[in-house]
Amino acid sequence: MLSKRLVVCLDVRGGKLAKSIKFAGTKDIGDPVTKARQYYEDGVDELVFYDITASREDRDIMIEFVEKVASQIFIPFSVGGGIRSVKDATNLRSAGAEKVNVNTAAVNRPALITEIADAIGSQSAVLSMDVRRVSPTREIPSGYEIVVNGGLTPTGIDALGWAKQGEALGAGELVINSIDADGTKAGYELKLTRMIADAVGIPVIASGGAGKPGHLYDVLTEGHADAALVASIVHYGEYTCRQLKEYLNGHGIKIRMSY
Amino acid sequence: MITIIDYNAGNIRSVQRACAEVGAAARITSDPAAVAGAEKLIFPGVGAAPSAMAFLKKTGLDKALTGAFRSGIPVLGICLGTQIVLESSEEGDQPCLGLVPGRTVRFRPKDKALKIPHMGWNEVRVVKPHPLLDGIKAGDEFYFVHSYYPQPADKKYVYAVADYGGDVCCALGYKNLFAVQFHPEKSGRLGLEMLERFVRWEGKQDAQ
Numbered sequence: 001m002l003s004k005r006l007v008v009c010l011d012v013r014g015g016k017l018a019k020s021i022k023f024a025g026t027k028d029i030g031d032p033v034t035k036a037r038q039y040y041e042d043g044v045d046e047l048v049f050y051d052i053t054a055s056r057e058d059r060d061i062m063i064e065f066v067e068k069v070a071s072q073i074f075i076p077f078s079v080g081g082g083i084r085s086v087k088d089a090t091n092l093r094s095a096g097a098e099k100v101n102v103n104t105a106a107v108n109r110p111a112l113i114t115e116i117a118d119a120i121g122s123q124s125a126v127l128s129m130d131v132r133r134v135s136p137t138r139e140i141p142s143g144y145e146i147v148v149n150g151g152l153t154p155t156g157i158d159a160l161g162w163a164k165q166g167e168a169l170g171a172g173e174l175v176i177n178s179i180d181a182d183g184t185k186a187g188y189e190l191k192l193t194r195m196i197a198d199a200v201g202i203p204v205i206a207s208g209g210a211g212k213p214g215h216l217y218d219v220l221t222e223g224h225a226d227a228a229l230v231a232s233i234v235h236y237g238e239y240t241c242r243q244l245k246e247y248l249n250g251h252g253i254k255i256r257m258s259y
Numbered sequence: 260m261i262t263i264i265d266y267n268a269g270n271i272r273s274v275q276r277a278c279a280e281v282g283a284a285a286r287i288t289s290d291p292a293a294v295a296g297a298e299k300l301i302f303p304g305v306g307a308a309p310s311a312m313a314f315l316k317k318t319g320l321d322k323a324l325t326g327a328f329r330s331g332i333p334v335l336g337i338c339l340g341t342q343i344v345l346e347s348s349e350e351g352d353q354p355c356l357g358l359v360p361g362r363t364v365r366f367r368p369k370d371k372a373l374k375i376p377h378m379g380w381n382e383v384r385v386v387k388p389h390p391l392l393d394g395i396k397a398g399d400e401f402y403f404v405h406s407y408y409p410q411p412a413d414k415k416y417v418y419a420v421a422d423y424g425g426d427v428c429c430a431l432g433y434k435n436l437f438a439v440q441f442h443p444e445k446s447g448r449l450g451l452e453m454l455e456r457f458v459r460w461e462g463k464q465d466a467q
Binding site: 001002003005040045070071074075076093094096098121122123172201202203226256257258259 | 378
């Protein structure tokens with residue numbers, strides 16, 4: 001049986017590690033390559049790097065950055081932020097990223113998911129989505145709406161429908177990020193995560209809201225997620241990856257302890 | 260010097276970087292002469308068997324690799340490389356290199372909750388000792404990404420299995436060739452240690 005995964009997300013801006021709070025404002029908290037290596041040695045199962053500036057001029061910096069990471073980290077990692085074309089995706093893949101994440105660009109042009117899956121394989125094409133709770137409407141029956149541009153712009157797209165469409169278009173994995181839970185440390189959005197995990201046949205990574213080890217346990221059990229993504233609780237040293245995994249392992253979650 | 264065969268099948272620089280991490284010099288080449296003259300070969304790869312075989316044939320790398328294997332040098336297969344050393348693959352009903360008796364077959368899990376590809380961390384259970392598996396303990400996990408798996412013709416070539424809807428072969432050994440379905444270059448410390456053992460390996464299996 002496959003293990004559940006602990007995923008650490010590092011937001012990168014101009015080659016620096018940053019942490020955003022509720023999508024409003026960021027602060028620099030160190031060198032992402034050093035941090036990534038530290039998490040790698042501490043047993044993280046996978047890393048995600050988001051290029052949060054995602055501006056054109058930073059593309060080359062990001063490629064260099066990915067190459068640096070790939071020479072330090074010997075576990076899978078994915079890269080997202082500003083990927084708009086198959087060329088962006090293949091460049092990142094060649095630089096050493098195992099997977100690439102698309103978000104806003106896929107909302108703007110869903111065929112991008114298929115193109116990337118065809119070019120580098122479904123298993124490497126990850127669809128990341130930022131989701132906000134809303135009152136259910138005819139357009140958004142699930143009561144969860146996709147938002148883009150770092151959480152600023154509502155799209156009128158139903159999150160559940162988008163998740164299923166993403167799978168049909170060739171995404172091999174989904175990252176479900178709750179804007180409501182992000183930065184709160186009050187726990188993951190279990191209802192949202194479970195609703196989507198139950199509706200698709202591809203792995204789901206839950207994101208947003210981790211504040212303590214029990215939150216990871218909840219989303220991997222009750223939330224039906226395959227992986228739990230954390231950021232600030234490890235970036236600020238509240239918990240180490242090892243502590244989180246020991247807690248999960250101790251509570252009966254199958255997770256890699258051999259590292 | 261390790262020679263890594265580049266046959267247009269996936270990102271093989273990660274294998275070179277992992278070799279560098281364990282202090283082994285490795286060159287990447289798609290030149291059949293370099294492969295034929297190699298001291299030690301890694302045959303990696305991610306992708307589909309039909310296009311990989313077409314590329315190997317077109318470039319003459321198929322003959323170079325076969326010749327190198329027959330000369331007795333240590334060869335390590337990884338993922339698609341492992342599948343292609345068998346006689347055929349169910350993927351596109353493709354005849355393969357036939358260095359090892361057996362074939363590559365597709366996952367057909369009865370449990371529909373098991374997703375294909377088999378992607379993520381799973382336990383590698385050693386069923387027969389091999390110098391490259393030394394030190395792997397119960398519960399040790401490696402990273403997998405695949406939809407097909409190797410099925411050697413004789414169980415005696417199976418050295419380790421992984422459970423995904425039943426045990427499947429994830430490490431096979433045949434003479435001076437050892438081949439794994441998982442990715443040692445993406446499996447953290449345990450994977451690097453395996454590459455380190457390959458660096459030291461002279462191509463002999465333990466006397467049984």
